Amino acid sequence: MSDNENKENAATPETSTHFIEDIIDADLAAGKNDGRVATRFPPEPNGYLHIGHAKSICLNFGLAQKYGGTCNLRFDDTNPATEDVEYIDAIQEDVRWLGFDWGDRLYYASDYFEQMYEYALVLIRAGKAYVEALSVEEIREYRGNFTTPGRESPWRDRPVAENLDLFARMRKGEFKDGELCLRARIDMQSPNMNLRDPVMYRIRHAHHHRTQDDWCIYPMYDWAHGLEDAIEGITHSLCTLEFENHRPLYDWFLEQLPIHRPQQIEFARLNLSYTVMSKRRLLKLVEQQLVTGWDDPRMPTITGMRRRGYSPAALRRFAERVGLARRDGIVDMALLEHTVREDLNETTPRVMAVLNPLKVTIENYPEGEEEFFEAPLHPEKPEFGTRQLPFSRHLYIERDDFREDPPKKWHRLSPGAEIRLRYACLIRCNEVIKDASGEVVELKCTFDPDSRGGNAPDGRRVRGTSHWVSATHALPARVRLYDRLFRVENPLKTEEGGDFVDNLNPQSLEELRDCRVEPYLATLAPEARVQFERLGYFVADRHEFRPDDMVFNRAVSLRDSWARIERSQPTGPSSANRGQRRAAEKQGAQPSAPAPAAKTETKPQAAAPAASPAEITIDDFARLDLRVGVVVAASEVAGAKKLLQLQVDIGEARPRQIMAGIRARYDDPSQLVGKKVIVVANLKPRQMKFGLSEGMLLAGASEDGTRLELAELSGDILPGDTVA
RNA sequence: UGGGACGUAGGCUAAUGGUAUGCCCCAGGUUUUUGGUACCUGUCAUUGUAGGUUCGAAUCCUACCGUCCCAACCA
Numbered sequence: 001m002s003d004n005e006n007k008e009n010a011a012t013p014e015t016s017t018h019f020i021e022d023i024i025d026a027d028l029a030a031g032k033n034d035g036r037v038a039t040r041f042p043p044e045p046n047g048y049l050h051i052g053h054a055k056s057i058c059l060n061f062g063l064a065q066k067y068g069g070t071c072n073l074r075f076d077d078t079n080p081a082t083e084d085v086e087y088i089d090a091i092q093e094d095v096r097w098l099g100f101d102w103g104d105r106l107y108y109a110s111d112y113f114e115q116m117y118e119y120a121l122v123l124i125r126a127g128k129a130y131v132e133a134l135s136v137e138e139i140r141e142y143r144g145n146f147t148t149p150g151r152e153s154p155w156r157d158r159p160v161a162e163n164l165d166l167f168a169r170m171r172k173g174e175f176k177d178g179e180l181c182l183r184a185r186i187d188m189q190s191p192n193m194n195l196r197d198p199v200m201y202r203i204r205h206a207h208h209h210r211t212q213d214d215w216c217i218y219p220m221y222d223w224a225h226g227l228e229d230a231i232e233g234i235t236h237s238l239c240t241l242e243f244e245n246h247r248p249l250y251d252w253f254l255e256q257l258p259i260h261r262p263q264q265i266e267f268a269r270l271n272l273s274y275t276v277m278s279k280r281r282l283l284k285l286v287e288q289q290l291v292t293g294w295d296d297p298r299m300p301t302i303t304g305m306r307r308r309g310y311s312p313a314a315l316r317r318f319a320e321r322v323g324l325a326r327r328d329g330i331v332d333m334a335l336l337e338h339t340v341r342e343d344l345n346e347t348t349p350r351v352m353a354v355l356n357p358l359k360v361t362i363e364n365y366p367e368g369e370e371e372f373f374e375a376p377l378h379p380e381k382p383e384f385g386t387r388q389l390p391f392s393r394h395l396y397i398e399r400d401d402f403r404e405d406p407p408k409k410w411h412r413l414s415p416g417a418e419i420r421l422r423y424a425c426l427i428r429c430n431e432v433i434k435d436a437s438g439e440v441v442e443l444k445c446t447f448d449p450d451s452r453g454g455n456a457p458d459g460r461r462v463r464g465t466s467h468w469v470s471a472t473h474a475l476p477a478r479v480r481l482y483d484r485l486f487r488v489e490n491p492l493k494t495e496e497g498g499d500f501v502d503n504l505n506p507q508s509l510e511e512l513r514d515c516r517v518e519p520y521l522a523t524l525a526p527e528a529r530v531q532f533e534r535l536g537y538f539v540a541d542r543h544e545f546r547p548d549d550m551v552f553n554r555a556v557s558l559r560d561s562w563a564r565i566e567r568s569q570p571t572g573p574s575s576a577n578r579g580q581r582r583a584a585e586k587q588g589a590q591p592s593a594p595a596p597a598a599k600t601e602t603k604p605q606a607a608a609p610a611a612s613p614a615e616i617t618i619d620d621f622a623r624l625d626l627r628v629g630v631v632v633a634a635s636e637v638a639g640a641k642k643l644l645q646l647q648v649d650i651g652e653a654r655p656r657q658i659m660a661g662i663r664a665r666y667d668d669p670s671q672l673v674g675k676k677v678i679v680v681a682n683l684k685p686r687q688m689k690f691g692l693s694e695g696m697l698l699a700g701a702s703e704d705g706t707r708l709e710l711a712e713l714s715g716d717i718l719p720g721d722t723v724a
Numbered sequence: 725u726g727g728g729a730c731g732u733a734g735g736c737u738a739a740u741g742g743u744a745u746g747c748c749c750c751a752g753g754u755u756u757u758u759g760g761u762a763c764c765u766g767u768c769a770u771u772g773u774a775g776g777u778u779c780g781a782a783u784c785c786u787a788c789c790g791u792c793c794c795a796a797c798c799a
Contacts, residue, residue: 016738016745044799079798136797145795146726181797191727193795202797221799245728245794266729268792273735279799321747323737325730328792332735335748345761380761411759420757454757465757534758562759564751 018324020059020265024067024236027263033235037069040234041095042109042225044076045087045209047279048294048301049094051315051336052270058319059267060238061100072232073102077110078224080208088209090294094302099312109219109228110210116219116227117171119257120182120200124163128256129200130156131166132183142188143196150188150196170203173216177203184223186252194249198222226250229262237262240269241328268328272336274484275300276491276500290501291485297553298485298508308482309529309539309555314343333484337556344529344537344555349377349384352422352467353517353532353552355479357396359442359471362427364449365393370472373453375423387520390473391424396516398534401466402443404432409565411464413443419464422533426451426462467533474516477550479538481510515552522547534558625682626698626723627651628713634669644669648695650679651720659693665709676713678723 017025028035039060043049049057064071073095077083095102123129133155134142144150158166170180182201190196200223205216219227229237237250244266254261271277276285277300285291285299294301297308305315318339322331370392378384397413406414413419418428431444450457454465487505494502524530527542536557544551629648632655637643644663647655656679666672678698698711713723 018737022740042799046799076799082798132797139797140795143795148726150795178797183797193727196795199797204797218797220797225799241729242793243799247728268730321736323747325737327730329736332748335736338748341760350758350760379756379758409759422757424757456757462757464759467758531758531760534760536760558758558760560759565759 019326020063020236020238020267020324021066023263023265024063027235028067036233036235037064037067038072038233038235039064039069039238040072040074040107040229040232042074042076042228043091044079044082045084045091046079046082047087047283048303049091050277050279050282050299050301051272051305051318052277052300053094054098054302054315055270055319055322056238056240057095057098057100058316059324061102062320063236063238069235070105071100071102072105072107072234074107074228074232075109076221076225076228077108077208077210078219078221079204080206080218081204083209085209090303094306097306097312098302098315107228107232108210109224110208112224112228112231113211113215113219115231116224119227119259120167120219120223121164123184123200123256124167124182125160126256127160127185129163129182129184130158131163131170132181132197132199133179136178139199143193144188146193152188153183153197156185156197167201170201170217171215173205175203177205179203182217184253186249192245192248194222194246195252198249222246222249223253226254226262226264227257227259230254230257230259233260234262237264239264239266241266241326242269266326267324268326270322271328271330272300273330273333273489274486274491274505275333276486281500284501288501290504297480297482300485306527307539307542307553309344309537309553310340311343311347311529313347314340317343330490340556341537341559344531348529348531348537350379350531350533351377351387351518351521352389352469353477353479353515353521353535353538354396354398354467354469354474355512355515355532355535356399357469357471357514357516358399358402358440360395360397360427360468361442361444362393362395362447363430363444364446367393369393370470373423387518389423389518390470392470392472394471395421395468396471396474397421397443397466397468399440401464402429402440404440407566407569409569412466413464417464418462419466420451420454420462421468422465423454424452424468425449425454426456465534467535469516469518471516473519475519475522475550477515477517477521477552479512479515479552479554480541481512481554483508483510517550521550524550529555531558625680627679627681627720628717628723629656629677629679629695629697630719631672631675631677634666634672636663636669644672646672646697648677648679648697649719650681650695651718656681656694658695658697660697662697662699662710672710675710676717678711678713 024037027033028037041057041060043053061071063069073092075088075091092106120129132139132153134153139153142151142153166180167182169175170182180203181199183197183199186195186197188196199220201217201219203216204218207213208215243264247264247266250264269277276282282294282299282301286294291299295303295307297304302315318336321335321339370390372388372390374386375389376382376384376386401419402413403410404415406412406417411419413429415429415432418426420426426448427445428448429443429445432440433442433444435441448457456462484505485508486500486503488503491500491503494500521530524540524545526540526545529537529539531537537555538552539555541551541553627650629650631646632649633647635645637645637659643659643661644666646658646660648658649655658679663669680696680698683696699709
């Protein structure tokens with residue numbers, strides 16, 4: 001590589017610029033705004049901030065940092081009916097915790113009310129605004145709809161003097177709520193509904209948390225927001241896509257006034273799988289006590305994620321990583337979890353905790369004796385230091401780390417097997433003690449005195465390493481295991497008449513009350529993040545943790561490749577697949593290919609370490625939407641030996657295309673045409689090599705049990721009928 | 725239904741007329757006193773579809789299809 005190339009590479013930025021940076025670069029190049037970049041983060045104090053806001057915060061503050069500009073924190077407090085000081089405090093705490101500093105640039109829209117009022121007078125005098133006397137219902141009716149243009153209000157041509165008088169009296173409080181309002185005089189025919197004489201001020205005799213009872217008229221968003229930006233000298237006003245239709249209005253208002261003209265730019269809001277992101281819905285979860293509060297660790301709120309143990313750096317990195325574009329989509333929760341693991345892996349000390357303790361007695365270790373092993377707090381970072389691990393005759397190990405009948409590839413403890421206790425020694429299991437019900441209650445083991453520190457004296461290979469605590473020294477703790485709040489990727493997709501709360505994951509929280517942790521953990525401060533070795537990243541609960549009553553929340557589990565191996569083992573407990581098949585057999589049918597059940601839908605949660613992996617319940621099975629389908633076309637798929645491509649009418653606007661691995665049985669596909677079959681209608685469509693498959697057909701063994709056969713139906717049934 | 729936007733792999737994302745980038749997911753492997761981490765390898769895209777312009781198109785043009793947003797005195 002030449003020097004030249006080296007230089008070029010060095011100059012190439014690691015991340016490419018996104019479209020907003022491109023706009024700013026162009027503005028700067030054109031000499032706009034005197035080379036200034038000024039952004040703002042303008043939350044309405046009517047709820048807590050969520051991860052979507054975090055994206056916006058990182059964007060706005062990040063841009064200011066990058067361009068040497070400023071970013072204001074501004075509360076858009078124009079609606080006293082829904083706003084509250086509780087939120088004002090919480091929002092500031094969240095932004096600060098995320099790592100951003102607004103310096104002395106904290107502003108409130110309500111500080112501009114007087115100025116806005118003056119500007120409204122300007123519009124009235126110019127004949128661009130008028131006092132409306134129609135009722136809310138009448139205004140709605142006059143507005144028309146998408147297809148029919150609006151009609152002009154009878155008050156639209158009220159003389160300026162009268163408007164001025166009425167508006168002044170509105171302010172003085174001479175009218176009741178809703179009796180009058182101030183409207184912009186724009187265009188009732190506009191195809192953009194926002195331009196059909198939008199309301200600028202409404203009358204609300206309400207107490208405002210900052211202006212008290214000074215005002216009884218409050219500005220609407222469209223009128224207020226551009227003014228707030230203009231007054232603060234914002235250059236680039238960033239907002240989400242749904243405000244795109246408002247931009248002509250944003251611009252129109254500012255054009256009427258002799259003030260600074262900020263530029264509104266929209267970007268796609270962040271959506272995350274397995275959660276909801278609107279304040280309205282989050283509020284519902286809180287109010288109906290479906291979660292413990294705004295800071296419930298399962299909530300996608302910033303404060304919830306904080307309590308969950310996510311770090312500010314992880315959230316910032318995530319915001320960076322999801323990118324910025326104008327196309328909306330749903331970011332995979334797995335990306336967030338990956339980012340959290342990545343950050344916590346680098347920043348977090350390792351400690352040992354046993355969540356489901358199983359008693360172990362080291363028979364050749366003297367009763368009453370103890371010793372201490374020095375163990376590093378981070379295996380790759382000596383600068384983290386070490387701590388002393390007490391060891392004695394009586395220990396606890398994780399119940400999951402022992403199996404009486406070990407499956408293949410099991411590296412952990414089982415009768416006669418030898419494992420390493422992390423940083424301590426090698427032990428071998430000699431005897432299994434069970435209680436009356438047959439449950440394993442204790443293991444009798446011996447340790448190899450020459451293996452102190454954990455190394456095999458003769459270099460023998462010991463593959464399994466378990467975490468452990470000394471029973472005589474360990475401290476009790478409560479541990480909460482969290483899982484995703486919703487059991488489906490998009491909780492907003494519900495059955496007819498359903499509600500997103502129907503999709504809540506009933507197993508999103510599991511509290512373990514009988515955990516044992518090493519003594520070192522009592523020195524932790526609330527909110528300290530640690531890795532419990534081999535289990536996951538945990539945080540000392542910021543509200544409930546005390547040295548004598550320890551409470552930990554699991555931020556995220558470690559990746560668990562054993563769970564994967566076991567899942568794929570034919571002899572292991574049933575995989576998601578097998579479970580589903582078993583359930584299907586009860587109904588006398590067996591799902592046949594194409595895609596053996598959507599992986600992402602039935603994937604067992606890596607979570608709950610104690611849970612038996614991958615079972616599905618009868619409730620899961622009931623989620624299958626089975627429909628009657630009529631095959632309208634069937635053909636072979638060129639290049640695929642097993643597949644048939646079917647068009648199946650299930651009573652929808654168009655037939656579904658379904659790829660089925662049944663070619664071996666139906667060598668003449670045309671014989672299938674006209675047959676009534678059973679279709680899994682709510683299976684996530686799957687893009688296969690040979691085309692999209694939009695469902696799955698049920699099949700079973702033929703009567704003589706020798707071949708596969710599609711389950712067929714007959715009788716007076718129609719495509720789309722539900723199969724009970 | 726009128727208007728506005730958006731379509732790149734299973735999910736995000738890059739590309740600025742020069743032959744599809746990176747991350748996540750998934751599958752395998754190496755190292756390992758965490759079945760973690762790190763590292764390596766692999767699967768997956770004729771860029772929504774169909775035409776056109778061009779030596780050359782994800783990029784420009786046309787048409788179609790699909791998805792999202794808008795009919796609060798909410799923001």
